Amino acid sequence: MKSAPAPHFKNPRASHNFQGQTCSIAAVGSYLPERVLRNADLEKIVETSDEWIVTRTGIRERRIAAPEEATSDLAAKAARTALERAGVAAEQVDLIIVATITPDMGFPATACLVQQKLGAKRAAAFDLEAACSGFIYGLEVGQQFIMSRTYNTVLVIGAEKLTSIVNWQDRNTCVLFGDGAGAAVLQNRPNAHGLLTVRMGADGAKSNLIRMPGGGSLHPASMQTVVSRLHYLQMEGKEVFKNAVTAMCTAATEAMRRCEIDISQIKCIIPHQANRRIIDAVGERLGATPEQMFINLEKFGNTSAASVAIALDEAVSSGRLQRGDLVMLVAFGAGLTWGAAVIEW
Numbered sequence: 001m002k003s004a005p006a007p008h009f010k011n012p013r014a015s016h017n018f019q020g021q022t023c024s025i026a027a028v029g030s031y032l033p034e035r036v037l038r039n040a041d042l043e044k045i046v047e048t049s050d051e052w053i054v055t056r057t058g059i060r061e062r063r064i065a066a067p068e069e070a071t072s073d074l075a076a077k078a079a080r081t082a083l084e085r086a087g088v089a090a091e092q093v094d095l096i097i098v099a100t101i102t103p104d105m106g107f108p109a110t111a112c113l114v115q116q117k118l119g120a121k122r123a124a125a126f127d128l129e130a131a132c133s134g135f136i137y138g139l140e141v142g143q144q145f146i147m148s149r150t151y152n153t154v155l156v157i158g159a160e161k162l163t164s165i166v167n168w169q170d171r172n173t174c175v176l177f178g179d180g181a182g183a184a185v186l187q188n189r190p191n192a193h194g195l196l197t198v199r200m201g202a203d204g205a206k207s208n209l210i211r212m213p214g215g216g217s218l219h220p221a222s223m224q225t226v227v228s229r230l231h232y233l234q235m236e237g238k239e240v241f242k243n244a245v246t247a248m249c250t251a252a253t254e255a256m257r258r259c260e261i262d263i264s265q266i267k268c269i270i271p272h273q274a275n276r277r278i279i280d281a282v283g284e285r286l287g288a289t290p291e292q293m294f295i296n297l298e299k300f301g302n303t304s305a306a307s308v309a310i311a312l313d314e315a316v317s318s319g320r321l322q323r324g325d326l327v328m329l330v331a332f333g334a335g336l337t338w339g340a341a342v343i344e345w
Ligand code: UT7
Pocket: 047, 048, 049, 052, 053, 056, 057, 132, 171, 172, 173, 175, 210, 236, 237, 238, 239, 240, 241, 244, 274, 275, 278, 302, 304, 332, 333, 334
């Protein structure tokens, strides 16, 4: 009798405590609002050009949610698709984690509003705020609940209505962002494919590089905060760019080291979709081929916490990613925060 072939990677979760258990991604789903805002439309709003936006960022268009559509609506739509594909009823969901920097309101958590919209009556629900790294942070948090056998089914959603906090007078930022949502259904499936490792990091010393200062306990909403435009997203683009490349490469390298794999074993690298030049620089530094890098930012711009989740769904739906392939997710955002995940798809 032939013995089973040795796996070509190490599963860092296959420790004594977790023997035989896997946090599997049963299915993913996404939702993008219908309305498309093209670079040519932005030329009418601020002093910019399609040429500048495409060459400096790679973005050609982005989606804009309708005025009455909130982040929880986008999140619920993405989640419904993921649940349907996983064959999981809303009532089976134990926990909903919504990663977002654009919650419907200060509180309650957007996750609770999603719970109600889905009819996921049994589910606990909370929001997680790690900006563009939010979906990867969410996967790690969800995985901990699965691996500890606290919950069997966890819904992790990255959802943003960034156009609600974009300063349409600031050409440095308003051309970059879009709305959308992506969701993943995590389940405990013994000896199945799933998450191998997640690395997360943060650097609060650089919190001033991307932020929305108004409306919190430091600068509660007032006439003055509105006049000073503190309720909009602010970003030091150049500094963020440099930090993004370094942190994403470090997180990705560490994640690969823990799985004892090299870049050539990864079928598809799904980076946060902020800037084509960041993605190219990260790919180059990691020694990846252009074919390994998944890019869809030309269609959706930067959707922060939703970006990696939307791209993962597209990679799966388009057949680019097949069951058994190794995929790496890697992201960077405000906080600063960053994260990388290796998944046996
Ligand atoms: O999702 C969280 C993570 N976020 C990111 O990763 C974003 C990281 N940063 C970036 O992607 C880039 O820094 C930007 C796309 C934001 C900016 O690109 P850049 O190559 O760093 O440009 P810059 O900020 O150095 O600006 C270069 C020039 C400036 O003009 P001067 O001062 O050289 O005359 C800007 O005023 O481009 C000008 N500029 C624009 N021109 C036309 C800035 N925005 C625009 C615009 N249209 N929209």
